[in-house]
Amino acid sequence: MSESLRRKLEAAIGAFKDERLRWLVGRSEELVLSGKMSKEEFDNRVSDILQTEIERWLILNELKTKGPQTIETLSRTLGLTHRRILEHMIAMRWLGRVSVVEEEGDWYLYAATGSPETATEEETKR
Amino acid sequence: MSEFSPRIVGFLCNWCSYAGADLAGLSRLEYPTNIRIIRVMCSGRVDPAFIIEAFKEGADGVLVAGCHLPSDCHYIAGNFKANRRVALLKRVLEQFGIDPERLRIEWVSASEGQKFAMVVTKMVEDLKKLGPSPIRPGGGDGV
Numbered sequence: 001m002s003e004s005l006r007r008k009l010e011a012a013i014g015a016f017k018d019e020r021l022r023w024l025v026g027r028s029e030e031l032v033l034s035g036k037m038s039k040e041e042f043d044n045r046v047s048d049i050l051q052t053e054i055e056r057w058l059i060l061n062e063l064k065t066k067g068p069q070t071i072e073t074l075s076r077t078l079g080l081t082h083r084r085i086l087e088h089m090i091a092m093r094w095l096g097r098v099s100v101v102e103e104e105g106d107w108y109l110y111a112a113t114g115s116p117e118t119a120t121e122e123e124t125k126r
Numbered sequence: 127m128s129e130f131s132p133r134i135v136g137f138l139c140n141w142c143s144y145a146g147a148d149l150a151g152l153s154r155l156e157y158p159t160n161i162r163i164i165r166v167m168c169s170g171r172v173d174p175a176f177i178i179e180a181f182k183e184g185a186d187g188v189l190v191a192g193c194h195l196p197s198d199c200h201y202i203a204g205n206f207k208a209n210r211r212v213a214l215l216k217r218v219l220e221q222f223g224i225d226p227e228r229l230r231i232e233w234v235s236a237s238e239g240q241k242f243a244m245v246v247t248k249m250v251e252d253l254k255k256l257g258p259s260p261i262r263p264g265g266g267d268g269v
Binding site: 009029 | 218
């Protein structure tokens with residue numbers, strides 16, 4: 001329990017580095033008071049972004065600590081569906097945070113490109 | 127077996143809450159020694175990562191204290207930002223299975239030494255009821 005919780009907390013630390021999230025939280029009062037979005041809509045939007053980022057950081061931390069892995073393995077370890085991990089992989093490949101290193105049977109082996117720390121910087125440059 | 131003694135990390139803003147804590151000390155007010163205070167220039171300076179890191183390192187509770195809403199903040203809106211971040215973090219902690227009551231935000235001015243002592247005392251009592259943080263099962267011995 002404590003180990004999986006520790007992993008989640010580490011992922012949350014990474015997630016809070018996300019520029020989109022920081023911007024949105026920083027503008028919360030402004031956005032809600034201006035009537036551009038309701039408080040509920042704002043909270044849901046932030047929760048979605050946060051959830052996405054936490055999952056991506058969980059994946060990146062797994063790849064960083066245990067080396068290249070398939071979606072199948074990640075799904076078993078993290079308890080996320082294949083589809084959800086595939087969606088993250090597509091997005092993170094586009095962002096340059098992961099890459100396919102080789103094939104293992106029917107599965108691709110994914111690896112983190114650089115450390116997650118530098119991935120965020122690269123993402124910011126894009 | 128010794129009684130569980132919670133560890134609390136407190137982020138106190140320089141202008142109001144830290145001065146309030148200082149006043150509590152100067153006034154010889156008694157409050158539990160379970161809190162470890164970190165002085166920050168503004169509650170708005172408290173990055174969510176600081177709070178998560180504290181929990182990751184085994185804190186049973188985290189207190190963020192700043193200047194009263196809406197207009198006491200030395201930097202205009204730092205307390206609003208802190209309030210928003212803490213609300214968001216509470217949702218995240220709940221998702222992770224950490225009781226959101228372990229994270230608190232309080233507004234303590236420089237003249238409220240009494241309030242600071244009460245906040246800490248109440249938080250320690252509540253954390254004792256909640257027990258040790260799930261990140262360190264069986265922990266809680268010593269501060």
